Amino acid sequence: MTETTCKLSIGQLIHHLLFDYRGVIVDVDATYQGTDAWYEQMAKSQPPKDKPWYHVLVDNAQHMTYVAEKNLEPDALQDPIKHPMLNHFFSDFKDGHYISMLH
16 A cells, blocks of 8 residues: 655645635545546546545635645635635634644
């Protein structure tokens, strides 16, 4: 078994390269954990299943997305996002990063 290294972390602001939205990472899976049906329907760019996937709250939206690492980059703005579920995952925002409730 090979060790997977995630390039992004929980609380980090991201930018989606294909769909041009900002968000914040709330969870990380070392490899794809969804269904084959979802992957076939939603993952049109066919990102690798053996690399990290991220659960992301989308800025100015009500939903969460599941995104392959290859489609994300660190957000350049580093400004807070607006999402109704932020306070369920994070306790604070400091220096361009959300602070997890678990800390």
